Structures are given as structure tokens and as C-alpha cells.
Amino acid sequence: MDGQDSSYNPNLPPSHYTPMIPPLTTDVKYNLYDTNTSENKPFNDVNGMLQQIMSIVDQSLDEAQSRKHAFNQSRLKPAFFQVLCEIKEKTAINIRNFPEDEPPDAQLMRLDNMLLAEGIAGPERLGGSSTSSSAASANAAASINDESALEHGDYRAKLSQIRQLYHSELEKYEQACNDFTSHVINLLHEQSRARPISPREIDRMVAIIRKKFSSIQLQLKQSTCEAVMILRSRFLDARRKRRNFSKTATEVLNEYFYSHLSNPYPSEEAKEELARKCGISVSQVSNWFGNKRIRYKKNIGKAQEEANLYASKLANQAAQGVGSMRRDSDSSHHGER
DNA sequence: TACCATGATTGGCT
DNA sequence: AGCCAATCATGGTA
Numbered sequence A: 001m002d003g004q005d006s007s008y009n010p011n012l013p014p015s016h017y018t019p020m021i022p023p024l025t026t027d028v029k030y031n032l033y034d035t036n037t038s039e040n041k042p043f044n045d046v047n048g049m050l051q052q053i054m055s056i057v058d059q060s061l062d063e064a065q066s067r068k069h070a071f072n073q074s075r076l077k078p079a080f081f082q083v084l085c086e087i088k089e090k091t092a093i094n095i096r097n098f099p100e101d102e103p104p105d106a107q108l109m110r111l112d113n114m115l116l117a118e119g120i121a122g123p124e125r126l127g128g129s130s131t132s133s134s135a136a137s138a139n140a141a142a143s144i145n146d147e148s149a150l151e152h153g154d155y156r157a158k159l160s161q162i163r164q165l166y167h168s169e170l171e172k173y174e175q176a177c178n179d180f181t182s183h184v185i186n187l188l189h190e191q192s193r194a195r196p197i198s199p200r201e202i203d204r205m206v207a208i209i210r211k212k213f214s215s216i217q218l219q220l221k222q223s224t225c226e227a228v229m230i231l232r233s234r235f236l237d238a239r240r241k242r243r244n245f246s247k248t249a250t251e252v253l254n255e256y257f258y259s260h261l262s263n264p265y266p267s268e269e270a271k272e273e274l275a276r277k278c279g280i281s282v283s284q285v286s287n288w289f290g291n292k293r294i295r296y297k298k299n300i301g302k303a304q305e306e307a308n309l310y311a312s313k314l315a316n317q318a319a320q321g322v323g324s325m326r327r328d329s330d331s332s333h334h335g336e337r
Numbered sequence B: 001t002a003c004c005a006t007g008a009t010t011g012g013c014t
Numbered sequence C: 001a002g003c004c005a006a007t008c009a010t011g012g013t014a
Helices: A038-044 A046-058 A061-073 A077-090 A092-096 A106-117 A129-136 A142-191 A199-236 A247-259 A268-278 A282-298 A300-319
Strands: none
Touching: A046 A061, A061 A077, A077 A199, A106 A199, A142 A199, A247 A268, A247 A282, A247 A300, A268 A282, A282 A300
């Protein structure tokens, strides 16, 4: 075998050996390991040793126990264990056919990427995302950001809550995994004095444990991703997060609508101005007019009062002298109602 | 809690 | 691209 295996000595020095399983007998005779007794001599050459081991099942418990201890003290034991380890490597272990280098799980990678993208898994990042975006889209009414700042903060708070939970859980699993792994390693090391265990076997066991724990982590990551998705859909889906426009905004929009009732189709420039006045986006203005037109048409009777309301409002404004800058198309053509 | 109001979305049309 | 109509999903309220 290679140098790694040949250098491996599965045994502590015999003098340090303490049996894990206490002798079944309390008879002191077999607890004194006298290497000078005739029974122990056969362990000094390979053939004798093998013979002793093979016939151990025929012996009484006490006798077998005694031989076991004699074997443990034999100078041939390390070499013997080494051979057994090599045989194991070639046969029994391979039956399990443990995949040595399994490809990284695709799902796990996806989850990791997402967690990284959401700022859950990566390093803590400072909340500078909104400042740059608002600067970039200056025309999109600064007050929108003000209005949604509270919710945005709420979103970030919930996200960091998820992040915190994720990290503490992850750490917990990591800790548990390490504890368990070192425990098993210790156990195997201890057992390697009594039975042939190769370092590769231990490595494999560690790999198995890590795999088990990583599947637990996978579940954690999965549920974290789920939580983030739910959070996102709650907070970032505008449709779900519909807010009524402010009273002044609807007033401005209605004012325009009823003063242009004959042709309630604001131009792009008009939309932009309305958007600016109302602190909403242009597409929101378009939505509003779309909804308004269709709903006005559907229920003209009901809208009549509203129309009168805004008509009188306009009249008042005109009477108060604001009318110096006449509203262009209002009085000239509103024949239909 | 039921019901209506309202902003957003979707699909089809021009 | 802009619009209409239907629809969704939530907000507000009696």
C-alpha cells in the first residue's frame, strides 16, 4: 500500500492500552497479563497468532478474554491490524461504494446563490440601495420614496430578522456537526485500538456525517428562501401593496378629469405634470385615467354628483380670481354628460 | 365580516 | 404604444 497507510499505526503502545470492555470475569488470574506464560508465546509469530485467533471461538469466555489481552500486547498486533485495514479497504468498504467526490448539489447551489443575492448569506451590507436608485430616477417623484420609506424599512427589518435567524441556526448546525464529528472521530480512534480502522475509513465516516448535516442545512436554506420569497411578494409586489393615493392627489386628478371631461386623455406632458403634482408615477397617472374613464362611463349617474362637485369647485376657483389664467378647454366643450 | 372603492394587471384591439 | 374591458387583490367602512 502507499506510504500513508504503511505509516499508520493503529495502536497506542501496548503499555498504554486499556481495554474498552472490561473482562467478563472477575477472576484476577486472567487480568494479569504475564507475557512469560506459555499461553502468550504463540502471539510472537504470525502462524501461531493466527492459529490462536482462529481457535478463539472454541475457548471459554475467560480463556478468550485472556487471549485477547495477550494479542493486544503482542508486538505483531500493529502489523496485523494494518493488514486487516488493507483487506477492508479492498473489500468490505468498497461495497458501500461511497461516492468520493459527488458533484455539488445543483439545488444547494441555487439556494446559496439566492441567499447571497438577497443579502442573507453574504456579508452584512449597508442599506444604500435606495439612495442610488432614487437619485437615478429623480423624475419618479421623490415623495414616493418618502411614502414607501417606512415600508421599505419594515422590509429591511424583516429581512435582517430572517438573516439573523438563518445565521444563528446555521451556526447551531455547524456546532452540532463539529461536536458530533469530533465525538465520532474520538470514538473511532478509541475503537481503532480494538479493531482495525484505517484513517481513510474515519475520513469517510466524517464525510458521511457532513453530508447528513448538510442535508439538514439544505432544509434550513430552503425554508429561509421561502421566507424571503414570501417577504418579497408581500412588500415588493405593488399589486399586493396597493395604497390609495393621497386625498390631494385624487383631487388633482379628478380636477383634471372633470375639467377635460370631453377629452379626458392627458398628453404625455400633462401626465408628467400631474404625476409631479400628485407625487405618483406617470404610469400610475395613466392607470388612474384608464380606470377613471371606464368607471365614469359605466356609472355616469353616480359620477354626476362628483362631476358637479368638481365643476362647482372650479367655478369657485374661477370666481376667486384664479381664473385669470383660464383653464383652456373646460367651459368651451362639455356637451355630453 | 360583507361589501364597495380603488389601484394594478392582463389580454385583446387598433 | 395607448387604450378598453375584465379582473385581481387590497383598502376602507358600515
